[in-house]
Amino acid sequence: GQNIDQPTEMTATEGAIVQINCTYQTSGFNGLFWYQQHAGEAPTFLSYNVLDGLEEKGRFSSFLSRSKGYSYLLLKELQMKDSASYLCAVRDSNYQLIWGAGTKLIIKP
Amino acid sequence: IAGITQAPTSQILAAGRRMTLRCTQDMRHNAMYWYRQDLGLGLRLIHYSNTAGTTGKGEVPDGYSVSRANTDDFPLTLASAVPSQTSVYFCASSDSGAGANVLTFGAGSRLTVL
Numbered sequence: 581g582q583n584i585d586q587p588t589e590m591t592a593t594e595g596a597i598v599q600i601n602c603t604y605q606t607s608g609f610n611g612l613f614w615y616q617q618h619a620g621e622a623p624t625f626l627s628y629n630v631l632d633g634l635e636e637k638g639r640f641s642s643f644l645s646r647s648k649g650y651s652y653l654l655l656k657e658l659q660m661k662d663s664a665s666y667l668c669a670v671r672d673s674n675y676q677l678i679w680g681a682g683t684k685l686i687i688k689p
Numbered sequence: 690i691a692g693i694t695q696a697p698t699s700q701i702l703a704a705g706r707r708m709t710l711r712c713t714q715d716m717r718h719n720a721m722y723w724y725r726q727d728l729g730l731g732l733r734l735i736h737y738s739n740t741a742g743t744t745g746k747g748e749v750p751d752g753y754s755v756s757r758a759n760t761d762d763f764p765l766t767l768a769s770a771v772p773s774q775t776s777v778y779f780c781a782s783s784d785s786g787a788g789a790n791v792l793t794f795g796a797g798s799r800l801t802v803l
Binding site: 584588613615621622623624625628667669671675676677678679680681682 | 729730731732733734747779790791792793794795796797
């Protein structure tokens with residue numbers, strides 16, 4: 581079956597760096613997405629990786645290794661507003677999105 | 690402001706009742722989707738539509754129906770609600786051209802079936 585694994589919850593300190601991992605087993609691969617979802621709100625797009633390597637966008641970076649079925653989202657200079665759930669999703673060979681359950685990130689002062 | 694509008698925001702419904710969740714987008718996106726989100730689970734696709742006039746079944750379609758009469762509207766109907774359909778429902782859309790096809794989500798509809 582298809583599976584996306586992420587840690588359920590992580591805690592980090594304001595100003596620090598945190599890495600949220602995502603491993604996947606899917607039928608084919610056509611891209612990996614990270615979305616941010618604040619409590620009670622809709623998911624919003626953060627990043628997209630289709631080739632191996634690091635994509636940097638301001639304080640957020642996303643890494644992909646297709647051979648390892650692995651991605652991470654790196655958040656630098658953490659701010660209180662980064663407290664949210666981070667959703668990893670993989671697009672499979674049928675171009676359907678398979679979603680992880682999300683990682684709840686708690687930022688402490 | 691361009692985006693997706695969902696209604697109602699929240700609804701409590703008696704089991705056995707019929708309910709339609711409304712979704713309208715103004716971005717002229719070809720593809721639209723309905724997801725449900727439950728605690729501890731990833732978003733699960735209920736139904737989708739790649740273009741007006743066509744629909745398809747997602748991962749959890751049973752008990753739900755959709756229609757896509759035009760580009761902008763994609764209502765989701767629960768013909769006879771059951772308690773297991775208590776969830777938060779998100780409508781989303783994307784431009785189905787080449788590339789990332791990033792999803793834009795509505796604010797969600799929280800449905801409680803008693």
